[in-house]
Amino acid sequence: MQLKAVVFDWAGTMIDFGSRAPVVALCRAFAAAGVPIDETEARADMGRAKRDHIAALLRMPRIARAWAVRHGCAPGEADGDRLFAAIDPMMREAARDGATLIPGAAAVAGRLQAAGVAVGSCTGYTRAMMADILPLAAAQGYRPDCVVCAGETAEGRPSPLMLWKNLVELGAWPVEACLKIDDAPVGIAEGRAAGVWTVGVAASGNGIGLSEPELSALPATERAERIDASAAMLRAAGAHIVIDTVADLPDAVRRLSLSTTAFD
Numbered sequence: 001m002q003l004k005a006v007v008f009d010w011a012g013t014m015i016d017f018g019s020r021a022p023v024v025a026l027c028r029a030f031a032a033a034g035v036p037i038d039e040t041e042a043r044a045d046m047g048r049a050k051r052d053h054i055a056a057l058l059r060m061p062r063i064a065r066a067w068a069v070r071h072g073c074a075p076g077e078a079d080g081d082r083l084f085a086a087i088d089p090m091m092r093e094a095a096r097d098g099a100t101l102i103p104g105a106a107a108v109a110g111r112l113q114a115a116g117v118a119v120g121s122c123t124g125y126t127r128a129m130m131a132d133i134l135p136l137a138a139a140q141g142y143r144p145d146c147v148v149c150a151g152e153t154a155e156g157r158p159s160p161l162m163l164w165k166n167l168v169e170l171g172a173w174p175v176e177a178c179l180k181i182d183d184a185p186v187g188i189a190e191g192r193a194a195g196v197w198t199v200g201v202a203a204s205g206n207g208i209g210l211s212e213p214e215l216s217a218l219p220a221t222e223r224a225e226r227i228d229a230s231a232a233m234l235r236a237a238g239a240h241i242v243i244d245t246v247a248d249l250p251d252a253v254r255r256l257s258l259s260t261t262a263f264d
Helices: 021-032 039-043 050-059 061-071 077-097 105-114 133-139 161-170 185-194 212-217 220-236 246-255
Strands: 005-008 118-122 146-148 178-182 197-201 241-243
Touching: 005 105, 005 161, 021 039, 021 050, 021 077, 050 061, 050 077, 077 133, 105 118, 105 246, 118 161, 146 161, 161 185, 178 185, 178 246, 185 197, 185 220, 197 220, 197 246, 212 220, 220 241, 241 246
Parallel strands: 005 118, 005 178, 118 146, 178 197, 197 241
Antiparallel strands: none
16 A cells, blocks of 8 residues: 555654653653652653643652642642643753754655655644744754644544544545554554554653663663563554664565655
């Protein structure tokens, strides 16, 4: 089948090797509210819209108990709203710092577009959080044909709505001729719900959470073990194929037997 569209996630997939920016912002926001969280907790629901992500964190038993001790009552909807309002400038600052493209990202997207394959994108970031990222990505050579942000559909991930909005805007169908690329299980679930092929990214994303230099510095055995563990989580979420980074996408497309001249 002729490949019609590829929809990429952003942090951990196309930018921000290790998906560090959301973790930094979430940890800062909760610390400022008097209830510090650790990186493992911050990563548990990565990929969701940030307001949904905050709500999920507040429902975690340890965090809910700590919140009640610090604030005298269990966290409620208003608390989530205040945290979300507070996180916006923190997220924008962290996202700017993490806007470097993952090696190979611009080349892969450019080859797809040159071959007539539409390139879409969706993210758990709001449009305001993406305001600084988009021109920085463009300056590095990545200009997706469509960008759908958190809050621009009735529901976020794991619903398929952001992905479907991409396909509608791109005029791409059938869904069996389209791909979703993501580093988080919730993004893979989004792709499966939409009916597209899903490709998980194991090394550069949330499953490991290390920058490229940090990952490269690990002993080879430990590095391989951590990538394998990340890949296993993505397969458990339903990924049809798992690759290390977006630079490996050409091989995944060939393995799915999707026809395109992009990677000839």
